[in-house]
Amino acid sequence: MTLGFPNQTRNIDEDADIIRFSGHDGVMEVRFLMELPALEKMAGTKSMALSAYLTAFDQRREQIQSIADRVYKRSRKSLIRLSVSDL
Numbered sequence: 001m002t003l004g005f006p007n008q009t010r011n012i013d014e015d016a017d018i019i020r021f022s023g024h025d026g027v028m029e030v031r032f033l034m035e036l037p038a039l040e041k042m043a044g045t046k047s048m049a050l051s052a053y054l055t056a057f058d059q060r061r062e063q064i065q066s067i068a069d070r071v072y073k074r075s076r077k078s079l080i081r082l083s084v085s086d087l
Contacts, residue, residue, distance in 0.1 A: 002025075002069075003023045003024070003025050003030065003068070003069045003072050003073075004023060004024050004025075005021075005022075005023045005024075005065050005068075006024060007021075007022060007024075008061075009021065009022075010054065010057055010058075012050055012053055012054060014050060016033075017035060017036045017037070018033040018034060018035055018036065018081075019033075019034045019036070019039065019053060019054070019057055020032070020033055020034075021034070021057075021064075021068075023065070023068060023069075023072070025072070025076075028078065029078065030072055030077075030078055030079075030080065031078065031079045031080070032068050032079075032080050032081075032082060033079070033080070033081045033082065034057070034064065034081075034082040035081065035082065035083045035084070036053060037083070037084055038082055038083050038084045038086065038087060039053060039056055039057060039060075039064075041084050041087060042056070042060050042063070042064075042087065043056040043060070064082075067082060067086055067087065068080065068082060070086075071086050
């Protein structure tokens with residue numbers, strides 16, 4: 001089965017420096033934690049306002065989901081943390 005992203009919800013956790021989002025492999029939910037430094041590298045900037053992180057995520061959603069799918073296929077875990085090294 002392929003990893004899908006039917007739910008477009010994403011949330012930022014400022015204390016943990018991550019954005020949370022999820023995908024589905026069939027009926028199994030796969031939760032993703034994207035480290036803010038990884039998003040900063042993708043956006044080519046540092047230390048954005050919280051709302052800017054969400055905007056940057058939305059602008060790069062397809063690319064992020066592609067990276068998430070690639071990392072998921074390697075591990076098949078239900079919780080995956082995406083970091084700069086995954087880019």
